[in-house]
Amino acid sequence: MAGSYIPVPAREARAVRIDAGGRFRVVDVEGGQVVDLFAFSARDVEEYASAEHTRVAIDRLFPRPGQMFWTNHRRPILRFEQDRSPGVHDMLCAACDPSRYAALGVEGWHGSCQENLQLAMGGLGFGPVHTPQPINLFMDVRVEPDGALSWGPAPTAAGDHVILQAEMGCVVVASACPQDLNEINRFNPTPVGIELLGDGG
Amino acid sequence: MAGSYIPVPAREARAVRIDAGGRFRVVDVEGGQVVDLFAFSARDVEEYASAEHTRVAIDRLFPRPGQMFWTNHRRPILRFEQDRSPGVHDMLCAACDPSRYAALGVEGWHGSCQENLQLAMGGLGFGPVHTPQPINLFMDVRVEPDGALSWGPAPTAAGDHVILQAEMGCVVVASACPQDLNEINRFNPTPVGIELLGDGG
Numbered sequence: 001m002a003g004s005y006i007p008v009p010a011r012e013a014r015a016v017r018i019d020a021g022g023r024f025r026v027v028d029v030e031g032g033q034v035v036d037l038f039a040f041s042a043r044d045v046e047e048y049a050s051a052e053h054t055r056v057a058i059d060r061l062f063p064r065p066g067q068m069f070w071t072n073h074r075r076p077i078l079r080f081e082q083d084r085s086p087g088v089h090d091m092l093c094a095a096c097d098p099s100r101y102a103a104l105g106v107e108g109w110h111g112s113c114q115e116n117l118q119l120a121m122g123g124l125g126f127g128p129v130h131t132p133q134p135i136n137l138f139m140d141v142r143v144e145p146d147g148a149l150s151w152g153p154a155p156t157a158a159g160d161h162v163i164l165q166a167e168m169g170c171v172v173v174a175s176a177c178p179q180d181l182n183e184i185n186r187f188n189p190t191p192v193g194i195e196l197l198g199d200g201g
Numbered sequence: 202m203a204g205s206y207i208p209v210p211a212r213e214a215r216a217v218r219i220d221a222g223g224r225f226r227v228v229d230v231e232g233g234q235v236v237d238l239f240a241f242s243a244r245d246v247e248e249y250a251s252a253e254h255t256r257v258a259i260d261r262l263f264p265r266p267g268q269m270f271w272t273n274h275r276r277p278i279l280r281f282e283q284d285r286s287p288g289v290h291d292m293l294c295a296a297c298d299p300s301r302y303a304a305l306g307v308e309g310w311h312g313s314c315q316e317n318l319q320l321a322m323g324g325l326g327f328g329p330v331h332t333p334q335p336i337n338l339f340m341d342v343r344v345e346p347d348g349a350l351s352w353g354p355a356p357t358a359a360g361d362h363v364i365l366q367a368e369m370g371c372v373v374v375a376s377a378c379p380q381d382l383n384e385i386n387r388f389n390p391t392p393v394g395i396e397l398l399g400d401g402g
Contacts (some may be wrong), residue, residue, distance in 0.1 A: 052295035052334045061348040074300040094253035099275040133253045147262040
């Protein structure tokens with residue numbers, strides 16, 4: 001698997017199984033694109049990377065490189081190994097879904113990270129899964145001192161990426177967020193990619 | 202139902218059905234106590250108050266009085282009517298659970314808000330439910346500019362409370378958090394209460 005590259009077309013997602021110890025890169029191919037990343041235990045998809053458990057484990061809104069993402073069973077699932085991006089990421093905002101686009105005035109179907117997640121997991125044979133709070137790579141959400149949140153466009157350049165390592169056998173889903181009605185993807189969703197790097201040995 | 206008072210003993214939880222429009226008070230009886238509050242749609246307990254959907258709806262870490270808590274289906278479920286407390290609340294930290302206490306060195310059983318939630322919902326005839334990120338009333342979690350989180354004791358005095366109004370028929374669970382191994386409850390969990398106030402008309 002090492003060296004495999006899985007392109008993720010704009011507005012779509014791909015799922016991949018990663019063995020414990022396996023490392024992978026998530027790449028923003030053209031820049032300015034948010035990636036909704038999810039990780040489920042391969043043995044039990046009811047165990048998954050959980051923002052609220054990660055925050056308690058590390059006392060931070062988002063891990064620093066070297067720290068872990070933790071599951072809802074309080075076990076490490078992904079190690080945040082390297083950050084080759086401006087270092088702006090979010091774990092506060094829910095995955096976009098049909099009700100989000102309806103509220104934004106969309107009539108009819110609009111792709112969403114929630115649907116992308118379910119389709120990608122279904123493609124690997126998993127039935128509907130809980131949609132966790134995603135790891136929103138490259139998403140710029142700032143917290144003001146009074147608790148207000150402000151949003152900006154993803155500050156990434158073409159080729160910016162993060163490297164993660166699986167701490168348990170897991171299924172990772174990367175969704176190239178199809179949000180085109182606000183500036184988080186600069187109103188122009190673009191592709192991303194998952195590159196499998198082999199284990200850390 | 203109006204005027205009913207439901208005592209919640211220290212370290213326990215109680216669940217109560219609230220009709221749409223019903224108002225209730227959550228009281229910190231002795232002060233210095235965190236309440237993990239959950240709200241589920243009475244029609245479908247897979248719809249529940251969701252921190253990550255609330256944040257997106259209101260662009261804040263926590264609602265201000267007058268704002269709503271939103272569900273994972275992006276519908277309002279509770280209106281935050283009044284705050285008669287220091288105004289310090291959290292929606293970043295997961296409910297405590299057996300794995301949390303195990304990680305803190307507890308051997309054997311320790312009560313937790315997760316178990317409390319399941320017991321309280323079971324008492325009303327609901328099977329195991331998803332444990333959402335709670336609305337941690339009176340919990341002091343501060344976000345530093347670099348994303349670090351710091352914790353302090355609940356700053357409430359005896360009798361401090363909030364008033365909420367149900368925006369849909371719901372089941373509300375209030376857990377008097379049994380955390381006694383850090384300072385959030387001043388190392389001394391104490392009782393809380395739910396007072397039903399009738400509708401807003």
